[in-house]
């Protein structure tokens with residue numbers, strides 16, 4: 005039986021990188037070191053709701069830093085662009101995700117994708133107390149994935165008891181008036197958002213929701229105000245891969261966000277969302293297999309945003325066609 009060209013290529017990539025042994029598990033959060041390095045799943049969800057997947061796409065893991073992009077969207081909805089910009093910048097750091105550095109003149113954290121900026125962003129979430137803020141945040145994530153989500157308590161506790169570096173950043177920002185005095189509440193909410201359990205299909209649906217201008221393509225509900233999708237995608241594009249952001253933009257050319265548990269979320273605007281999960285990480289804290297898969301997908305289908313040879317109006321139709329019927333297409337370079 006013929007299968008769509010996209011499914012064939014995902015199967016091929018899965019087979020090719022399954023046996024790859026590069027990378028190491030994150031161990032600074034003790035619970036994450038318990039992951040199986042062989043876990044490997046890929047899922048793609050198109051803006052018209054088609055799903056293509058292979059491998060361990062149902063394996064649950066904690067979302068970690070991928071959450072930062074979505075909480076940034078929520079802070080923008082709660083306060084508007086101008087105010088959020090006074091608290092968190094949008095400049096890439098060129099440094100690692102956990103660098104303790106603030107902008108010299110403004111004292112703001114550089115961007116919402118590094119830990120310092122993410123903690124400041126989380127501290128902006130509105131609510132009468134910790135419970136209401138957590139409930140509002142869960143609601144937001146649930147709109148993106150289209151079902152209930154849960155927090156992994158062992159990971160949350162592990163981060164909370166060992167997150168001294170994040171605590172230090174919060175104190176530094178309190179010193180400069182960038183976050184308010186309720187540091188422990190902000191940190192708890194940050195550790196909770198990082199400990200949300202998702203699978204790679206969830207990541208693909210979340211990415212496809214952004215690709216679809218904020219409307220979840222499966223349940224058809226709006227997850228985020230369309231005014232802020234542009235901002236979320238911009239910071240993902242320029243800062244989502246930390247000290248690899250430039251090379252990522254150069255080679256893959258798409259908004260993306262990685263997390264230390266091995267998740268990788270990539271948005272192909274107006275086309276599809278990609279979710280990948282594989283725990284071994286490279287030196288920048290991103291999934292090794294995930295990075296390879298993204299590079300190959302981008303190259304094979306001309307997904308780079310500045311790849312002007314790609315006929316985007318026909319891209320989805322071609323990729324979702326049966327492989328044989330597709331062989332005469334000119335869309336895929």
Ligand SMILES: NC(=O)CC[C@H](N)C(=O)O
Nearest residue numbers: 068069101119198263264
């Ligand atoms: N890069 C990441 O995924 C880091 C998130 C992690 N929870 C931390 O704060 O250290």
